[in-house]
Amino acid sequence: MHSGSMTRVWCALRGDGGVGRRPWALKHRSSKWFILTTIVCAIFTDIFLYAVIVPVIPFALTSRADIEEHDIQKWVTVLVAVYGGALSAFSPIAGWLSDHSSSRRLPLVCGLLALLGGTLLLNLGSSIGVFIAARILQGLSAAVVWVAGLALLADTVSENEVGEMFGYVLIAMSVALLLGPLLGGIVFERAGYNEVYAMVYALIGLDVAMRLLVIEKKVAKRWECVEEGSEGDVETARDTADVETKPEGDLTARNTSHAASTPTPPATPVKHAPAVLTLLKSRRLLCALWGTMVTSVVMTQFDSTLPLHVQQTFGWNATGAGLIFIPFVLPSIIAPIVGWATDRYGPRWLATAGFALLTPLQVLLRFVTHNTLSQKALLCALLALMGLALNLALPPITVEITSSVTRKERATPGLFGTKGAYAQAYGLxxxxxxxxxxxxxxxxGFVRDARGWGTMTWSLAVLPAVSVVPVAVWTGGYAFKVRRE
Known part of the structure; x- marks a missing residue:
């Protein structure tokens, strides 16, 4: 291939607008809503793929990897742990790479390749080693999608829109968690193993198209100057685009450097600690990270316990065990409204109310122990209220990640350099x-197995209970001082 053609292909993949003619539909492909739709699609694909194989993996372990029946639970747990470990390990790396990449789209596309590779290994694999490798690739992909995707969203929207936009992302996550196991089980039962993956490949194809079509805001500005101005204007446009996607802190240094009309002696660069270490010194961010972990624990506790509990208590089959998640997921439709309220009224009391509500609801779950209509209604009501509480807490906590970075940049201009630290914050x-x-x-799972459903529910209530005070004190900034990060 000619070197010029290769350059154009590479620049198109990076999305940097460096060469070639103006892309078609540039305005629409770089619009806020198209970028949001692309990120929502990416998040949905990632979570759906994680969830759709839940009813399939036990079959694959026995029929393809020759795992004995008595070892199935152990290896399912191992595969869950491997995915979580890979996600946790790769997230900080993905954050650093995303902040130092020429565009957010490049890591998003690379993450998609990892997702496709993991899917192929799960589909075609015939040993436990291959399945473990597939789950590692899925964890890597999830790290990139969430980190680069949320950072791209933070780059795209204004500070007073972050909560509302993240609300739509949370809807995508919740719907994928619900539809994945349901569709996976139905398709597997009625069509077969490979047909489950055919459904997944179709979804990945849509995701590929969206990620290749999207154009970042700052890149769109460069294309406009390529068409309308000279080459010198392109450099100016690059600076302008970077300025518009960075906090005010970067603006001061950049504008000062361009305003100088006469040569000046080079200033000694100010050295700062690595961005991750600087972020971890923020009590506000640490509180948000703790709140994130607690909401994740409360949300995922049911993955290993609820289907088995309703099967043993109510005698429900796999379909019923899947449908019981509907009242838990349905309240996610309020996430954009909660995000909107967070943008306008602040995150403190919404998040505090969410954690405060979770505590008694978690304890009350212990009373669902008999096969009666009233007990079934009680379980559905408690799950719906828990879903409501989680969607009160999670959007404000997520907004805090962006706000912590923005406030630190404004307090200390240039603290995170010209690249910023949004992706590294979302890596954390x-x-x-x-x-x-x-x-x-x-x-x-272990507590329920050892001590029963009742002990499991009240023991997990401890986490949101001890979180209420720090969330009330630190979310939105230190409550007892005018300003403290």
């Missing part, structure tokens, strides 16, 4: 979520 967010997703099912 992803790590906290992965830790909760690992602890939740294991804690709930």
């Amino acid at each position: 967010f992803n790590t906290a979520w992965a830790a909760g997703a690992l602890v939740g099912p294991i804690w709930a």
